Amino acid sequence: MFESINYHVDLDTECQAEAEAAAAVAIVQRSTKNIRAITRQIPSLAEIIKQKPQRYEIVVNGNKTLNLCLKTAGAMLYGQNPEAEAASAVARFLDSKLLPHSNLVLVIIGIGLGYHLLPLLQKTLPRFVIFYEPEPDILVLSLQSAPWFELLTFCQAQGIQLFVQLGTSAKSVKADLDELKQAYPDAGPVYYFEHLHYPHLASELYQQEHSDNSKNCALTPQFLASAISQVNPRTISLSLSHNEQECFRKNLAWLAKNQSSLYQKLHSYQWQNWQLVIWQQHYAMQDKCEKVFSVSANKAHRGTIKQSSLTQDPVVFDFSLPEKLLNTAFATLFKNVKQLQLTIQTASEQNAHFVTERILLGSADYEACGKALENSEYLLVLEPDTDFLYASLFTVAWYQFKGDLYFCQQTAEVEQRITAQYQSGQLQLTDIFIDQPYYEKTLFSAYHLLLEIVQSCNGKSHYFEKQFASLNHYYQNISNATYLTNKQVSEQAPIFIVGNGPSLDLHIDYVVKHRKNLILISCGTALITLHRNGLTPDYHMELERGADTLFYLNKLPASYLKHLTLIGPADIHPAILAVFQKNLLVSVENTDVHQEFTSNFTNFSLLQLNYSYYTVTNFAVDLFLSIGVQKLYLIGVDFGFKNQNSHHARDSVYFQQDGSQLYDYEQTHGSAYVINANFGGECLTISSFDMARKLMGERIALSPAQQVFNCNDGAAITSSIPLRIPNITCTLSTTNAFKQDFLTLFVEANLTIKFEELTQQFKEKGQYCVKQLLSCLDENINAAPIYIASLQRQILNSTIASKLDHSYTLFDGSLRYFEMVSSRFYRCQAETQTNLALCQFWRTYLQHCLFRLSL
Structure with a gap:
């Protein structure tokens, strides 16, 4: 271990x-x-x-x-x-x-x-x-x-x-x-x-x-x-005792009743690569080459470790926010909570273990399995190795668990299950612990993916400032763009989706040579690299909604941008639209304002994209597959890197002229870890890239009749086709026909009310809601934060029924963050002064929200 x-x-x-x-x-x-x-x-x-x-x-x-x-x-x-x-x-x-x-x-x-x-x-x-x-x-x-x-x-x-x-x-x-x-x-x-x-x-x-x-x-x-x-090593073949055989029998009976597919796999299972043995008086797993793995023996050898996981939990206390968000009020709230974390580490002498919901990564630490059973109401176990899961049936009394228990063997299965149960309300994800008792590469990768999911559900992806800006932008953009309808292209051409990964350097010469025979889509900062190499894309795509996107766009000549057509989300910042010749907007993700927004298109059905995050290249793949394009080529879409300091193309905005990094990429975006590479071997990635990679693979899998070629020496993308050198046969007339056909998919909105009136409506509703939240906080200021959070949740949920009230959309993410932190402070028995400080920080944040809504 x-x-x-x-x-x-x-x-x-x-x-x-x-x-x-x-x-x-x-x-x-x-x-x-x-x-x-x-x-x-x-x-x-x-x-x-x-x-x-x-x-x-x-x-x-x-x-x-x-x-x-x-x-x-x-x-x-x-x-x-x-x-x-x-x-x-x-x-x-x-x-x-x-x-x-x-x-x-x-x-x-x-x-x-x-x-x-x-x-x-x-x-x-x-x-x-x-x-x-x-x-x-x-x-x-x-x-x-x-x-x-x-x-x-x-x-x-x-x-x-x-x-x-x-x-x-x-x-x-x-x-x-x-x-x-x-x-x-x-x-x-x-x-x-x-x-x-x-x-x-x-x-x-x-x-x-x-x-x-x-x-x-x-x-x-x-x-x-x-x-x-x-x-x-001196191991002893395990002669099963009555207790071990009885444990196995009862666990199998539980599986037969609760998880029949896993029961069918395990009831007559034979060891494949490992088998259970005794080593140094501890349970251990031994492979065919007599190598031994024993978490228990290692623990005994190294001594007891500190049980301070809940107070040091990165899921709660280590939100890795992009640099551009570090000046937001939400980032300030997070920083203040981080300071309070030090006080609960000091105060929590009796380290709490109980949480309502727990995800246990790995079943080889039998002591950790037992504690998880004792200290959870909901338990999801991920164990990719069937030998290890089978061994736990002899050593862990899973059948005794009184709550909701489920076993998964694939990370994707865990993701799908917690996402579905979160959306249905079965999981809250605010009082949750991702338990990783020992290191293993697959489990470690899973940890980072799950951390990203839980943090995204608890405010990281939909805190107030972000939601407020999106609603504002939705309404402001309606009169300045056309929108993608639910139709498909009839013409075909090879679509080159260009990201800014390091593999772009490998293919830039090919793109220059064949430019006239392909449709070139630049994604985000890849536009800088294309411009520096004398290339003009047919379409430029942006997913970032903030005005900070203008920082890198302003590095390009205004005349260059005015020749480009922008494809972006419907809630993109209005100032970004102004720099392009034409703007084509797309309804991305299923937001609470989607129905209100689409009511302005009485004669058309807008296309709704659901796989267009976390990167702009995800947006591009989702869009062009959804409109029926048959062949996509991914260039510079690496989702990983072979070298820690080579995470983007060398001509990109991430590097200075001397080749050095503009900032410490790893420090800002989190630690990298190893995953499978596209052309074999391994590469490094970070959790946000990995999430985007997996999501893109899921989207490609939904369109098996269409082909997506991964031409990058980066991460492997499930369902894509590895291809070192693109091979295209296309004429200029074909690409022109596609572009004309593509524009027919977009229509203008039929405005029935001025956007200023729409904006004023949601602001007034939002002000009323936040005043209620502040009043609730002030009336209960000496109560435990977890109790205050529950009262505020009731207030916010009551706004859902009103069609014109977008308060839930505005405040759900930020309130969920407060709920998560409050739950952890409660579990760690934070002192009264610490709880009071948390409430004051939360009050300051709500006052900021009220101020923004009143402008």
């Missing part, structure tokens, strides 16, 4: 700073000495060790020891005392083997912090040593912790020949050993020490040890494995 960084650093920032300062002196001294030694004795690594690590970083534990952290996950490789862990692993290795000293070959898999390296060499005195480290970042970071200078000095003194296989070179132990034996026929027996777990190397070690090429390591539910490191 790999613990979150939150359980390792000191929550007292001053104490943590002191720990880091104490460690910094030793880090600098050791790094300087190590760099000199490696540069002199292993010159082939000289350039590599100058590189800046991308995926990993050194973190100082609260107790002043060093640790390795996977940045994208915030997951720590070691426990609180990495040096002791390494010493214990070395001792276990030495105890299990009789090591001859003559011409010994020692293969070490994984460098890590490097505490194990020198002790191994000193105890075994090998003649040859081969280090394998597939992650170059880890070698670079080990310069801050490992005794490289002493190790290289020792090798020189003892005549030990050292080889380092790094990155892509660390891929074939057998081939390297064959080469070594050819060069040195007298090389002795080979011994393997596996410090870090890399499945392809671990499989090869097993195959060599057992002369069995038929078995491969299962993909472990962890990114590295140090506590259980050697090839032959």
Whole structure:
């Protein structure tokens, strides 16, 4: 099990700073000495060790020891005392083997912090040593912790020949050993020490040890494995006790009654890659290569972690808002809540565990499963690995749960279920905890997607300022644009949808060469890149509703923009419309004002798009599939990046002339994590990109007769067709015919009332509602925030029945955020002063809403 960084650093920032300062002196001294030694004795690594690590970083534990952290996950490789862990692993290795000293070959898999390296060499005195480290970042970071200078000095003194296989070179132990034996026929027996777990190397070690090429390591539910490191762990086959058999029988009976499809899968199931065993007196899972995974054993090995998850929950306390929203009143409310979070961390001595709704990611931590059953009314369990889910039927009394329990094996299934139950009112999502007791890549990706969904439902996507602007824009735009009707094109042409991802650089020359034979759609900031390369799109699309879009549009010549036709959402900022020659607007998402808005089109049915978020490229794909275009080509629609600092095209607005980032992309948009790439392998992404990618895949799947070609070296998009180089055959007359046909799909509104009157109506209704909310707050100012929130919810819900009252649309998101925070403060037993401060911050926000409505 790999613990979150939150359980390792000191929550007292001053104490943590002191720990880091104490460690910094030793880090600098050791790094300087190590760099000199490696540069002199292993010159082939000289350039590599100058590189800046991308995926990993050194973190100082609260107790002043060093640790390795996977940045994208915030997951720590070691426990609180990495040096002791390494010493214990070395001792276990030495105890299990009789090591001859003559011409010994020692293969070490994984460098890590490097505490194990020198002790191994000193105890075994090998003649040859081969280090394998597939992650170059880890070698670079080990310069801050490992005794490289002493190790290289020792090798020189003892005549030990050292080889380092790094990155892509660390891929074939057998081939390297064959080469070594050819060069040195007298090389002795080979011994393997596996410090870090890399499945392809671990499989090869097993195959060599057992002369069995038929078995491969299962993909472990962890990114590295140090506590259980050697090839032959001492496990005990599980002889099922009466209690375990009875637990299994009752769980199956529960599944037969409540989830029959899963029952059919599991009632006669046979182990596939893992099986349940006993290891170090704990339940564990062992794969066919005898590798062991045990959350319980790791917990016992590393000691009890702090149970402060509810007070540190990113779902509630870490809204990652775009930079342009940091000056909004909603952002100020969030910042104030963030400050109050520190007080509940201090005050919550008895850490609360109970929440109404819980999503449990993974079933391998049996203790966490038990606590989830005890401390929830609604429990949704995601376990992608059937072996692990099957094992939990013997070890976890799921059948005892009195609330609503459901098992899922796909992230998409979880998303669909919580979305449907939220829309139907079965789930509130305000008193919810996404429980991730251990790190595993698929579960970690799921965590970020679910976090985005819950935050979006609780104000992030529909807070007051955003809703207020949308309503204003809807009415102002009616007389200045035409709107997409529910019809389809009769003409066809290849549509090139151009995003601003790094793959745009790969295809820009192709687009220039074939420009006349395709319909070119620029999306958002891709327009900057196209202009810099002498290209003018047929249509430009925007999804952002705010006036800040003008910031990058103003970087382009006004004459260039005046030749363009804009396609945008119906609630786009009116100032954006003014810079384009023609404006084609589309009804996007199912909002509460849609019916009121469409009443102005008495003779036409407007097309309603429901998959046009989170990015403008989602908007483009949804639009052109919906009107019947048969072939779409995605260019620069990466939804990911191979390098942390190459997240957009090089000519985009995100980079300065010298190639440096305009701002810290990762810091602003959240940590990146690994997903499958379009042409195989992996790439990095962030949660908002990943949500958009999955949504686009869902939309493409709805149109199986149409083709969407993904031409990008970025993330894989479900249901799209990977295509490295577009291949089009089209004429200029065909593209012109399509453009003429496309314009016939748009119509003007039949205005029956001036937009000023419509705007005044919803403002007056909104003022009345917010005054009621403020009055409710003032009358109950000394009550618990969760009680105040419930009263205000009743007030807001009462406005739904009125057709002309848009108060629910305006305030639902912001009130849901207050409900979520209030619920968490209640669970964490926040003190009276903290609750009062929260209410005052909420009051200030409502006063701001009232002021905006009165302008």
